[in-house]
Amino acid sequence: MNRTSEYQVYLRKWITLSVIIGIIVGFASLCFFHMLKYLEYFLLKSCLGYSGWSVERKYLLFLIPPLGGLLSGFIVYKFAPETEGHGTDAVISSFHKMKGIIRRRVPIVKAIASTLIIGSGGSAGREGPIAQIGAAIGSLSSSLLKLKEEDRRIMLVCGTAAGIGSIFKAPLGGAVFSVEVLYRRDFETDALIPSFVSSIVAYSIFSSFPGLGFGPVLKVPRYEFHHPQLLFFYAVLGILLGGMSIIYVRLFYLLKSGFKWLRIPNWIKPGLGGLLLGTLAFFTPSVLGTGYEVLQTAINGEMMTRDLLLLGLAKMLATGFTIGSGGSGGVFAPSLFIGGMLGGAFGKLLSTQFEYIEPGAFALVGMASFFSGAAKVPVASLIIVSEMTGDYQLLAPLMLSCALAYITSSERWSIYESQVSTRAQSPAHIKEYEFFVLERLKRNRGG
Template sequence: MTRRHLKLIFSSIIVGLVVGLGTTAFLYLIEFFSDALLSYPTSIWTPLIILMPAIGGLIVGLITYKVAPESEGHGVSEVLESMALHGGRIRARVPLIKMITSAITIGSGGSAGYEGPMVHIGGGTGSTIGRLLKMDEASVKILVVCGAAAGISAIFKAPLGGVFFGLEIVYGGVEAIALIPVVLSSFVSTAVAQGILGAEPLLKLRVFEILNPYEYLLFFVLGLIFGLLSIFWIKIFHYISDRFQKLKAPKYIKPGIGGLMLGFIIFFFPQIIGGGYEVINREIVVPISLVLLLTLGLLKIIGTSLTLGSGGSGGAFAPMLFIGAMFGGAYGLSLQWLLFSNTYGPLTPLLPFLASLMGSWVRYLSPAVAFEPMAYALVGMAALIASAARAPLTGIVLVTEISKGYTMILPLMLACITAYLVSRLIMRGDLYTENLLKKGIDLVEERRADLLDRVRVGDIMSEPMVVSSDMKVFQVLEMICKYHHHGYPVIDNGTLIGVIDSDTIDREMAENHEMRRVGELANKNVVTVFPDETLHQALDKMLENKTDRLVVVDRKNRNIVGIITRTDILEVHEIKLIMKYGSGAIRDKLQKIARIDEEYREEMEI
C-alpha cells in the first residue's frame, strides 16, 4: 500500500468524524429553527403557517445570494458539478452556509429533506480537508465522495446505503481505490451519529413478507408505473425551477415567493412539511385513504418543486421517499380493493372468466391469501430512487437496510431495475443531472475523460529492462535481438543517465564500433515521468515529445523505477471503460484511440 493510499484512508476517517458531528449539529439546528418558527399556540399558528415558509425563504435568499450562491438548491447537483468541472473543489464556507440555510428552510416549513444538504455539507467538508492536507485532485474527489456518503449514512444510520449512494450517484462507479475510504467514512460518521443521537433510525419501517409468488407480477407492474412516475416528477421539478429562473425578480426574493405559494398548500396539508418522515412512518403502519395518499404524493411533488426550484435550500432525496411511499401505498390499496377485497370488488364478476383463462393463478387473488398493501409503499420508495436518481443499487440497499426487510429483497430488485430501465429508456437526464445537461455538462462524458486522471503511472508501469553505462555496443545488440525492444534506459549506479535505441546501435555496428561503451552514446535528453503522476499527464507528455514510451523515475534520486508505454495507457482506459460503462462505450473509445494514433503519426512525421 502506497503512502498516498495510507494518507487517503487516514483522511477518510477524519472526514467521517467531522461529518458525523456536522450531521448532529445540523439536526439540532433544524430542531431549533422549527421550535422557533413553527411552535405556536393553535390560535395564532394557523395564519402564520402560510407566512412562515415565505419568511424563511426570504432569509435564506438573502444569506445564500450574498454569501454563497452555490449553496442554493438540493445540493447533490452542485456536488456533481464540482466533481465534473472543478476537480472536487468546494469553497470552505459552503458547508456552514448550507447547514444554516437548509435548517432555516426546513425549520420554517419548507418541503425538503435533510439528505441533500448533508451530501453538500459532507462533500464540502471532504473537499476542504483534502485541500488543507494538500492532496492531489483525484484524492480530493474521493474525499468529496467520502463526505457525501458519510452524510447519507449518518442521517439514515445506514452505512451501506450511504456507501452505495456515494459510489453510484456521486462517484459514478465502484473502484477499489475509492471503496475502502468511502466505507470507512460511512462507518465512522454513522458511529458518531449513533453515539450522540442514539441508534433509533429516522425512518421506522415495518418488515413485510411476500407469501404469494404471483405478487412478483404486481411488483413488476409497479416498476413500470414508477419509471413513468419518476419522469413526471423530474419534469414537474425542472419546469417549476425553470419558471423561477425566468421570473423577473431579484434572486434573493424568489425563495420567499416560492415559500408563500407553498404556505397556501401546507395550510390545508401540513403533512408535506419537511421531509415527511413521520408521515411515512405512520402510513406504513396504518394506511390512510387511497385518495389522500394520492393527494399527498402529488402535493409533495409540487411543494418540493416550489421550495427548491425557487432557490430554497434542502434535499430532494427525502421527498423521493415520501412520494414513493404515498404512490406505492396507493397502488397497494388499489390492488387490495380490486383483487384481494373481502367484499364485492369491481373485478369480482371477472374472476370466473379469469380462472378459465389462467387456471390456478386466480386462486391466489383470494382474501384467504395474505396481502400487505403497504409492502408496495416500501418498494415504491426504492423504485423512485432507482428511477428518479438513476440509482437502483442505492434504492435496493438503502430501503433494505433501513427497514431490515431482507425478506423483501426480491420485490425490491425487480421493481427497482424495471423502474430504472423505463426511466432510462425514455429520458436521458435524472433529477440531479437534468439541469447540468441544460448547462452543457454531460457527467458520463466527463467521467469517461476523468478515468485517466484516477490512475497513477506507478499503478500500471512495468519493470524496466535497463543497460549499464559500461556495457558494450555488441552486448546491447544481443539484448535487442533477444527481447525485441527498440530502446533501453541507460543507468550508472542505478541513476538514469540517458537512453539508447536500436538505430544508434545499428549505426555503431556498421562503423565497427561494437566495443564502444553505451554510456558514451546514450541520448541524455530523456523524457521522464514520476510514479505519482496521472496517466493523463503521461499521455500528454508522450504526445508533446512525439514518443510512445516514458521512463519512470523516483522524484527524490532520479533512480529508474519503471517503464510505461502509450499502449499500456490506452489498454487500461479501455478495460476501465468496459468495467464501468459496458461494451458500447468501447466503440467510442476505439474511435478516440484511432484519432490519437493518427495525431501521433502526423506529429512524428513533422
C-alpha cells in the same frame, strides 16, 4: 516498490484519511441535525401547531414559510450562491467540472440556509445539505493536506458518504450512494473503499449521541415476501413509478425554469416559493417539511387510497415550489414521500382484489423505486431504504421494482442534472481514457 507494498501504502493512506473525514463529518451531522430539530420544533410545532396532519394556526402558513425562504435566500445569494437548491447536484458538478474544489464558506452557509428552509416547513430533505456539507469538508481537508486533484475528488466523495451514511443511519447505503450518484450508468469505484470507512465512522459517531441510537429512522411492521406471484405486482409498481418519476423530474424543472424566468431578485424567489407552499399547505398540511410522520403512517398501511394519491401529487408541487425557487434543501426525503404515497395507493387498490396484499409493503418498495427512477441510483435506493427501515425481508421485490423503475425512467430524465452517463464522459477521467485510446491506436499501428 512491488504491488503488495504499493497496495499497503494505499490502504494506510486512505484508511487514515477516511477516518479523519468520518470523524469531522460525523460531528458536523450532529450539529446540523440538532440545529434543524430545534428550529422545526419552534416554528412548526410551537408556532404553527403542526402535527403532520393538521395546522392549528393556519394564518401563519402565509408568514413562516415565506419568511424562512426570504432569510435563506438572502444568506445564500449574499455569501454563497452555489448553495441554492439541492446540494447534491452541486457536489456532482464540483466533482466533474471543478476538480473537486468547494469554497470554505459553503458548509456554514449551507447548514444555516437549509435549516431555515426545512425548519420553516419547506418541502425538502436533509440529504442535499449534508451531502454538500460533507463534500465541502472533504474538499477543504484535501486542500489543507495539499493532496493532488485525484485525491481531492475521492475526499469529496468520502465526505458525501459520511454525511448521508450518518444522518440517515445508513452506512452502506451512504457509501454506495456517494459513488453511484455521480453517474447515470456507472460507479466511481476508486472511492468505494474509502467511502465505506468514512461512512461507518461518521455513522458510529452520530448514532452514539444520547437520544439518537443505532435503530432505524423508520419503524415498520415485519413485512415478508412469501408469495412469488407478488413479483408481478411489484414489477408493475416499478414500471408505474418509473413513469411517474419522469413526470416529477419534468415538473420540478418546469417550475425551476418558471422561477428563473421571473424578473425579481434571486434572493426573493425562495420567499415566493414559501408563499406558494404555504398556500398549498393551507389545504394539504401534510406536504410541509420532510414528511416522515406521514410516511410512517403509509408504511403502516393506515391511510386511504384517495389521501395517498392526493399527498403524493401535492408533494411534487410542494418540492418544486421549495427547491425549484432556489430554496436550500434535498430532494431525497420528498422523493421517498412521493414514492411511499404512490406505492401505498397502488397497494391499497390491489388489496381490494387480493386479500394477501399488504399496502404498507408496497409503500416501502415504492419509496426506493421512485427515487431509483428519479435519481438514477437503483442500488443505493434499495440499500438506503432497507437500512432506514431495518427491514431486509423485501429485498427481492426491492431489487426488481428498483431495476424496472430505473429502466423505465430512461437515462434522459434525472433530478440531478449534473450527472454524466459514465466515467468516460466525465472531465475527471478524460485523461485516462485518452491514454487508453492512444495506447490502443499505437498497438494497432504497430500490428
